[in-house]
Amino acid sequence: MVGPPGAGKSLLASCLPGILPPLDAGEALEVSMVQSVAGTLTGGKLTRTRPFRAPHHSASMAALTGGGxxxxxxxxxxxxxxxxxxxxxxxxxxxxxxSLRQPLEMGTVSVARANAHVTFPANVQLVAAMNPCRCGHLGDPALACARAPKCAADYQAKVSGPLLDRIDLHVEVAAVSAVDLMLATPSEPSAAVAARVTAARELQTARYAGTDARTNADAEGPVLEAHCTPDEAGRALLAQAAQAMHLSARGYTRVLRVARTIADLAGSQTVGRIHVAEALSYRRQAPRA
Known part of the structure; x- marks a missing residue:
């Protein structure tokens, strides 16, 4: 999420666990085992809530990936x-x-030390937030600094392209004014969103029964081709976009997975052009000049 300070990026991130489906028995055991090794398991009981971790930006590599x-x-x-x-x-x-690139790709993290070589599970949903530039007000002529747009280019260049390529959804969050807060706007309750997410997850559980995949994010190779390939119109759009947007092989497969998930949330059995178009709209865009 990219947006100015006070736009609600942190609030949106903190609300995400509330719309995710509850842990099943296998997931609860995996989470509890990690917490047990870390010494954070409360009362020796299995945890039933999905973890939400928000380390400070001063965290070291060992704090983020493990070590000691x-x-x-x-x-x-x-x-x-x-x-x-x-x-x-x-x-x-x-x-x-x-250092997060390998865990995000593999779902595990390997920590090598002189006295130990340990592999921990790391199947996470990474959510990141940032300002568009150091001052945070790139799109507001009244507040942006005199170095715009070079300020934005320098600031965004701190994050490597290969890491950004592993983030499926890039969303611009608009500023929220005091007037916006005073106006009553229609909204969808979290419970309704959570029900839709749970229904989509149940579809995926049934779809991948008997395979190594649990969700669309885990689908690879023949399983990916069998369940995530779009219809003819969707394939045509994806082929055009792959060339125009210079999609990498990783980017191409991630668009397929996102499009399949969008279709699941909409209750569609097939992946259509509209689902591919929405998935493509979330891919990383070139920095604004």
Missing amino acids: LRVKPGEVSLAHQGVLFLDELPEFGRAVLD
Whole structure:
């Protein structure tokens, strides 16, 4: 999420666990095992809530991925089956952020030390938030600094392209004014959104029964082709976009997974052009001049 200060990015991130489906028995066991190793399991009981971890941007690489003399899981593993929220993304050390590339791709993190080599689970939903530039007001001529737009280019360049390529949804969050808060606007309650998400997750559970995948995000190879390939119109649009947007192989497969999820949320059995178009709209856009 990219937007000015006070737009509600952190609030949106903190609300995400509330619309996710509850942990099933297997997921609860995995989360509790990680917490047990980390020494954070309360009362020795299985946890039933999805983790939400929000480390400060001063966190070290060991704090994020795990380490120490007696190797313990880091934040990316403590958020396993939950949400890892990185606020003020460009303020994290670049090496620290790049250490997340392998966990995001593989769903595990390997910590190598002289006295131990340990692999922890790290299947997380990464949510990141950042201002468009250091002053945070790039789109407001009255508040933006005199260095715009170079200020924005320098600030956004702190985050590497390969890491951004692993983030499926890039959303601009508009500023919220005091007038917006005073106006009564129609809204959808979290319970309704959670019900739709749960229904989509149940579809995926049935779809991938008997395979190694649990959700669309896990689908690979023949499973991905069998269940996430769009219809003819969707394939034509995706082929055009892949060339125009210079999609990498990773970006191409991630668009397929996102489009399949959008179709699931809409209750559609097939992935159509409209679902592909929405998935493409979330891909990373070039920085604004």
